[in-house]
Amino acid sequence: MDSRTHTRYVERAMWPIGRGDRKFWIVVVVLSAMVAAGFYAYIYQLQRGLWVTGLNQKVSWGFYIINCVFFIGISYGGAMTSAILRLTNAKWRAPLTRLAEATAVAALLVGAVYPIIDLGRPDRALHLLLYPQVGSPIVWDLVAVSTYLVASFVFLYLPLIPDLAMCRDTLGPSAGRVRRTIYRVLALGWRGEPRQERSLARGIGIMAVLIIPLAVSVHSVLAWLFAVTARGGWHSTIFAPLFVLAAMLSGVAAVILVVAALRKVYGLQEFITAKHFRYLSYLLIALGVGYLYFMVSEYLTEAYVLERSTTPVLEAIFEGVYAPAFWVFTVGGLVLPLVVAALPGRFAIARACTGSALIIGGMWLKRFLIVVPGMAEPVMPWDWGRYAPTWVEVTITIGSAAAIPLLLIVFFRFFPAMSVHEMEEVEGAELRRTRMVPAFAGGGDE
Amino acid sequence: MSKVRRLAAVCGLSLIVSLLLAGVAVAADQRAVLFLETRPSAKPEQGYVLAARLVATDGRPVNEATVRFYDLVEFFGAREMLIGSATTDGQGIATLTYLPAQLGPRAIVAKFAGRAGVAATEGRASLAATVAAQPYTVEPAPLSAFSSKVPYAVGAIVLAVWALIGFALIGTARGVMTGARKEGKWQTA
Known part of the structure; x- marks a missing residue:
């Protein structure tokens, strides 16, 4: 790679940093308002108790648990996309990995909060640490999610080190002293030396390998929260792999949407092309077909045996009160998007985005179909439970969904959206340090 | 004349009813005494025999009466723990075998709730338990040896x-x- 290409990479990657036009601030204000509304709804719930939600004695899990599974699933997909592309050394990954890793962290931060929101007394979350019961899946969940959160941060940080050095060397005094100090400290004195490259490659390699079983374990534990409960529709051996696949599917769909949005916002069309969306669509289709297979396998075995506890749930899902949601999910949220993404021809980006949006909506519905009918089915000879979310749950859900893009655009205001180092590495070019220094050194404090 | 006869009839009836009611009241107020004694069972591992003898104040035994036996325990305060119940025989004796859960002194109460003609009563006795039931042990769950290591x-x-x-x-x-x-x-x- 010549220095002109390198400079172009750097310029494009650094362009969003510290920059904020009118549109940017409008987006920030709108998203912040939505997040603030979510906070208000939570404070309202905190002051009055869980009765302000639609949760009740029979259906005690609702939007909050659905959102927890959903957002952690998105995070999982982001991390897995990056890790798999790194491990398979997919050359087209370079402009995408940072976006996927940041999406993973942002979605995880949002998803991990939901179990606490679901508590009427959030102060009792401390009891998990003070009086843990190793036999409780909630404790498994705490261990798995906290480990995965730390690993996700490390997985985001390590590939960022060379880019932090780039920020340190490139950004002038206008960046501010505090920010430049942060870049300098976090860059750890990176100069692109072979020894440093080796250390970094080893660290990223370990994390790329580690993040996959970690992400699998997190979503398996989430699945076991349901599967170890003797409730109709939950007590299934296939739940853990089904959850893992669902997470990957919704996560890849979310990555496609995030990449498409930031590509347009940050003008990365030159680096992220239709080819990337086509490849991501292939991944989406493979995962979608896999998920369809698992889903059919689950329902086939359950509907054939028709155990007493499972039958009412299956009836409710296939032909009862939840049938509209189920068929909308199956047709509109799974089969149709896969067909749209698989169609040959033009508009690859639009098709990938449409398919991804449908899949995200569909996978949220699927989580609803897992949580609510299983809860609503009476385990005693009573009537079915009913669940209708209130404005509190809806507002918190919208606020938390808005928090993910807000976190991302705030993050990319301070850190490069593309990994220049990785793009150069993938293209097989050596960093020409001696040529770089004059180009980058202007205004640097090193 | 007829008024006088009617008045006399009403007074007579009232008198008869009053006398009948007074008789019932006298019968219901008949007191009974409940004597309770405890002794080791013939088979020591079975614990103790609680024998309650229910007699009326005139000395006649009260038969076919249900007697409930209680052990006085401390459980969030002093409480009567029901041991069981037995029915008195022709001699007014009701017996129950009791194997306490703990060793040491126990206070036993026998209660008769009363019935038509016999008033409620109770008797108390103490017991120094030298034999007690084996502590309840939970059966190990299946795969417990394996799951304890997990x-x-x-x-x-x-x-x-x-x-x-x-x-x-x-x-x-x-x-x-x-x-x-x-x-x-x-x-x-």
Whole structure:
């Protein structure tokens, strides 16, 4: 790679940093308002108790648990996309990995909060640490999610080190002293030396390998929260792999949407092309077909045996009160998007985005179909439970969904959206340090 | 004349009814005494025999009466723990075998709730228990030997994962910083 290409990479990657036009601030204000509304709804719930939600004695899990599974699933997909592309050394990954890793962290931060929101007394979350019961899946969940959160941060940080050095060397005094100090400290004195490259490659390699079983374990534990409960529709051996696949599917769909949005916002069309969306669509289709297979396998075995506890749930899902949601999910949220993404021809980006949006909506519905009918089915000879979310749950859900893009655009205001180092590495070019220094050194404090 | 006869009839009836009611009241107020005694069972492992004898104040035994036996226990305050009930025989005796849960002195109460003609009563006795029921032991759950080791195995895996994360982060940071220092020396040289 010549220095002109390198400079172009750097310029494009650094362009969003510290920059904020009118549109940017409008987006920030709108998203912040939505997040603030979510906070208000939570404070309202905190002051009055869980009765302000639609949760009740029979259906005690609702939007909050659905959102927890959903957002952690998105995070999982982001991390897995990056890790798999790194491990398979997919050359087209370079402009995408940072976006996927940041999406993973942002979605995880949002998803991990939901179990606490679901508590009427959030102060009792401390009891998990003070009086843990190793036999409780909630404790498994705490261990798995906290480990995965730390690993996700490390997985985001390590590939960022060379880019932090780039920020340190490139950004002038206008960046501010505090920010430049942060870049300098976090860059750890990176100069692109072979020894440093080796250390970094080893660290990223370990994390790329580690993040996959970690992400699998997190979503398996989430699945076991349901599967170890003797409730109709939950007590299934296939739940853990089904959850893992669902997470990957919704996560890849979310990555496609995030990449498409930031590509347009940050003008990365030159680096992220239709080819990337086509490849991501292939991944989406493979995962979608896999998920369809698992889903059919689950329902086939359950509907054939028709155990007493499972039958009412299956009836409710296939032909009862939840049938509209189920068929909308199956047709509109799974089969149709896969067909749209698989169609040959033009508009690859639009098709990938449409398919991804449908899949995200569909996978949220699927989580609803897992949580609510299983809860609503009476385990005693009573009537079915009913669940209708209130404005509190809806507002918190919208606020938390808005928090993910807000976190991302705030993050990319301070850190490069593309990994220049990785793009150069993938293209097989050596960093020409001696040529770089004059180009980058202007205004640097090193 | 007819008024006088009617008045006399009403007064007579009232008198008869009053006398009948008074008779019932007298019968209901008939007191009874409940004597309670405890003794070791013929088979020591069976515990103790609680024998309650219910007699009316005129000395006649009260038969076919239900007697409830209680052990006075401390459970969030003093409480009567029901041991069981027995029915008196022709001699007014009701017996029950009791194997206490704990050794040591016990206070036993026998209660008769009363019935038509016999008033309620109760009797008390003490018991120095030298035999007691074996402590309840929970049967080991299936696979308990295996599942008791699982938390340790999972804990070891979690620790190994944290160690790997730490190694990846700290090892990389050290490698990068060491490389930077060497570069600094090289530049100085």
